[in-house]
Amino acid sequence: MGKLNFLEEAKIVVSLKDEIHKVIIGQEYMIDRILIGLLTGGHILLEGVPGLAKSLAANTIAQVVGVHFKRIQFTPDLLPADILGTEIYNQKTGEFVIKQGPIFSNLILADEINRAPAKVQSALLEAMQEKQVTIGEKTYQLDKPFLVIATQNPLEQQGTYPLPEAQQDRFMLKLKINYPGRDEERKIIDSFTSDESSEPDLRKILTREDIFRLRKVIESIHLDENIKNYVLDIVLKTREASEYISCGASPRASISLIKAAKGRAFLKGRDYVVPDDIKAMAYDVLRHRIILSYEAEAEDITSEKIIANILEQVNLP
Secondary structure: OOHHHHHHHHHHHHHHHHHOOOOOOOOHHHHHHHHHHHHHHHHEEEEEOOOHHHHHHHHHHHHHHOOEEEEOOOOOOHHHHHHHHHEEEEEOOOOEEEEEEOOOOOOOEEOOHOOHHHHHHHHHHHHHHEEEEEEOOOOEOOOOEEEEEEEEEEOOOOOOOOOOOHHHHOOEEEEEOOOOOOHHHHHHHHHHOOOOOOOOOOOOOOOHHHHHHHHHHHOOEOHHOOOOOHHHHHHHHHOOOOOEEEOOOOHHHHHHHHHHHHHHHHOOOOOOHHHHHHHHHHHHHHHHOOEEEEHHHOOOOOOOOHHHHHHHOOOOO
């Protein structure tokens, strides 16, 4: 793809963000990462206390990208069939027919995913990895694009269940969402309490075909061999013997880090990846894939501290 064509494609990011910011004030980090997930086909896990616009951001982005959207509220009494669907007996025909669940959509908001037990959480595993679901004895392909944006509350809150490691590994990025700054929160207050506050009319900026086209553009972004080796050095470092790490990142982490870095480069208007793209995305890609030991938890060593230490140790290309 020529330089001019690439720059034209990259301009769509500006239009997307302008439309999203009609509803979402601030939260640049969260919006950028969700767009990276959408444009590279990677699922996103958002963690933060209630009230930080996690669900609102997912809903808003669904409106501006022109895809079919479903929200699933996870609760302790939710069943796998409530997500996937179930077989229903048709008395007239004497056959079983499938009633499809909300998973049959393009963009899924799995709200408060860790309020449901592991059996329900694992119902998403096949859908997230193979883009298909099995109901009874039949397997059904899901429509593309298919993306899961899940929100979860911090584990210290009441009524939460930790996500199994296999479930966490399916998410390309895990974002830690923090409180807005004072100025941002003032704008939020003014926006939602003024006499002129109303629901903005959001335009659809993308179509499904646009998403597929942009994914190919991002795949074509140049990745130097030295950058690939830099990614490998970082991920392999998580697997070295350490008293603080009981399990390092899987090969899926290497793939996710490269895809996420290409997505960030695209958002920055570049057709090549630089080391800063890798460093910027390393925390979101690795924080949920490094399983800490009991020693780490006892000494208050977090995955963020381990990632920061690894990035200091690994030489830049």
